[in-house]
Amino acid sequence: MAKLLQVEHLKKYFPTSRGVVHAVDDVSFSIEEGETMGLVGESGCGKSTLGRTCIHLLESTGGTIRFQGNDVTHLSKKALAEYRNCVQIIFQDPFSSLNPRMTIRDTVTEPLKLSGRFRGEELNRESERLMDLVGIEKRFYNSYPHELDGGRRQRAGVARAISLKPKFIVCDEPVSALDVSIQAQILNLLMDLQDEFKLTYLFVTHDLSVVRHISNKICVMYLGQMVETASTDALFARPYHPYTKALLSAIPTVDIHNQQQRILLKGEITSPINPHPGCRFAQRCPYATAECTQSDLPLVEVEPGHFVACSRIRQINKDL
């Protein structure tokens, strides 16, 4: 399969009065066409920033982004408009991602109108087709967002995202603001749409059970850096990085005979302002030594397709 999105050494820094926040620091990954890549990590680790930087909602500070082999790191106004027809985003909070003064129909029609691909009656027909596709009932077409429940609003958000027939969609925690029963509906909708339109997803979430269900590949982020990336099965079966181990051990289990030993991390997530070199996780890592914070760590391929950034990986994992 062809690589759809390739991100190399991507950096996004935010200058603040207290110093430079390294929200995304030297992250590289690639997503193949038709694949879903899960991006997990605790809140504030830069996963949303990474997603937004990939689709130019935020401008990157450094690194390169390639889309279908073309460099899209820096785009002219016209090229950006073209790029945005190919990449879209679904937001976390369906309560704030829809304009409260526009009906669902207006919200879905707006991108169609702006694209200039449809006119007059066609515009109406296309927006109704989209709303029907994502499962919004006819009687809600002219409703305002505040009249709908979270699930239907999120469906409207999905309809807006797929309206321009994009190839790549960043799903920024699309289900974390929803009820569990509705989460399943939206996830199924997203997977159906993926099959139908050959969509590629970057699925940002902190919900590990969701990401296991939907992704082919998972990247684990900690404080702006990628610590481990592998196929979903490999990551859940054999997590190598101490942070991933701790993260996976936090998933609640229902089997009382097979209780997992929870790895409790000490301390708080450290500040992303002017971070020290080396492993960002070192302060909380039970295995950390002085050498961990001496120089930046590369992602090392420990198994085919399984990359880990840890200097003591062989000592921690005896089976490697």
Place this chain on the structure above:
Amino acid sequence: MFKYKKDPTAKAKRLSSYKPGSFLYVVNYVSQSKSAMAGFCFIALLLILSFLTPYIFKYGYREINVRMQYALSSLEHPFGCDEVGRDIMVRIFYGAKYTISIGFFSTFCAAICGIILGAAAGYFGGLVDTLIMRALDVFQSFPTILLAIAISAVFGPGYWKVILACGITGIPSYARMMRANILTVRGSEFIEAAASINCSTGRIILKHVIPNAISPLIVQMAMGVASAGLTASALSFLGFGVVPPTPEWGAMLSTARAYIREYPHMVMFPGLFIMLTVLSLNLVGDAIRDALDPKLKN
């Protein structure tokens, strides 16, 4: 006989058929409030009378009748006459359009300028924000009436100049409010969503940001009309406003002040009408506020 039965919930039903915050919703809400309708009727009646004075009343607003100097209320002159024998009632009705229109126009000017400045400051931020807001801080550091006097003193008296003076003094509060609202709305995800579907900056501001930031300003405008009218009257009272013989209420008060001991009716009627007009405008403003922002109630 078929009898028309009034459904007690009909009003509430009709109201809920409009989207909260839309124009029709506000009109409907205000029309269902008794006090607001009383205020609205008073203002409307005053304006109609004001434009029809030459056709309704026997006397002109500048018709001098020396024999009727300082006349008290009578059937001929219900509000009495002033120091040169002009009918006070005719003058009050004729002058109504000045006080009220100054209130409306100056609020409108202040709001337009304030919205543009505030929107620019809030949306672009950085240097633009600093420049605009610091300049407005300078304006706001003067008491309103003092600033209005200073501006009028520079421009001189006159109808449009009063509007300008009242308008300029009103700008900072609108701009400040608009900026705060824009900052809130700008952080919303639907603004990012608009950018991701290739909305231009202008379209984002006009279609997505301003409609969601404007309703507190409409409330402020509704309340501002009354205070602008009051400021206009105050300016005329001090001699900076509309020039005599135009019967602006503040100017009438100003002249009458000299005779307050001997002929209190000359002060009483213009004062009463200023009070009633401000009250009416405030009642309408209150209803608009309640319609647009239910959280602000009480």
